[in-house]
Amino acid sequence: MHASTRRSLALAACAALALTTIGCPDNLARLCPAGSVQAGVFNTSLVYAPPATDTDQCIISRDAIDGGPADASLASRPQTFSSVICTAVDVDGGPIVYLALPTLVRASTLGDGGTFSFSSVSLIGGTSCACNIYVTETISGRLVPSLPDASVALIGDAGLPPLAAFTGSVIDVIDAGDDAGVPCNCNVPCDLQYSLTGSAY
Numbered sequence: 001m002h003a004s005t006r007r008s009l010a011l012a013a014c015a016a017l018a019l020t021t022i023g024c025p026d027n028l029a030r031l032c033p034a035g036s037v038q039a040g041v042f043n044t045s046l047v048y049a050p051p052a053t054d055t056d057q058c059i060i061s062r063d064a065i066d067g068g069p070a071d072a073s074l075a076s077r078p079q080t081f082s083s084v085i086c087t088a089v090d091v092d093g094g095p096i097v098y099l100a101l102p103t104l105v106r107a108s109t110l111g112d113g114g115t116f117s118f119s120s121v122s123l124i125g126g127t128s129c130a131c132n133i134y135v136t137e138t139i140s141g142r143l144v145p146s147l148p149d150a151s152v153a154l155i156g157d158a159g160l161p162p163l164a165a166f167t168g169s170v171i172d173v174i175d176a177g178d179d180a181g182v183p184c185n186c187n188v189p190c191d192l193q194y195s196l197t198g199s200a201y
Contacts, residue, residue, distance in 0.1 A: 031086075031102070032098065032100060033086065033098060033100075033105060036086040036087060036098055037088065038085075038086050039085040039086060039087050039143075039163055040084070040162075040163045041083070041084045041201050042082070042084070043080065043082060043198065043200075044082065044083045044197070044199075045079070045080050045196070046076065046079045046080075046081075046170065046195075047195050048077075048078070048193075050192070050193050051193065057073060057192070058073065058186060058187065058188070058190035058191065059074065059186065059187055060128055060185050060186055061186060074174070074186060074190075074192060076194075083100065083101050084099075084100045085098065085143065085163065085198075087159045090109075094109060094110075095110035095153070096110060097110045097143070099139065106118035106139065110153075113142060114142045114145070114153075115143075116140065116141060116142070116143070118138070118139040119136075119137070119139075120137050121135070121137075122134070124177075125177070128185065129186035129188070130182060131182045131183065131185070131188075132177025132178065133174050133176060133177050134174070134176070135172050136172070136173040136175075137172050138170070138171045139168060139169070139196065140169060141166055141168015143160070143165075143166045144165040144167065145160075145162065146163060147162070150162075162200075163200055165198055165199050165200060166196075168195075168197075169195055170193070170195075171193050173189065173191045174186070174188055174189065174190050174192070
């Protein structure tokens, strides 16, 4: 994607997650929502990872309004940033895991084996597509404990056992927005897929 439109995790001005900001780990730790417990601060990497049979790669299919080339990919370049994982208990007593960055906090139930799935939908303007776009983003994966045989489950009010890492994927499904009459320079609908990994500091 053109640098002028990239704001975040998967896409920048073209995505819902703002992961391009490299935050100080100490500052990120303060981003845990009230009532939650920090589970770890992570050095995090986002890398474009389309499947070998991918036919829906998002590209600029006409000359972009900023003079960029046609057929340029909307995928973000590899990025490294800091993130924090936090945990809490919901009103029904179920475990919640948060992914926190300087510009966002996402919440998910904590599944068996430390699995998570964060979902969001954003309407974004000012992109290389010229039209407004909707980005439906899903971040899914699992938390990896420091001890191989440890269970990734909440321990009372103490949060999770020590974490070594998390692994997962990001899928952005992109479609045209509701700005009628504005031509779209991209081959929407389309999707972008990334690998997401985090290693504890």
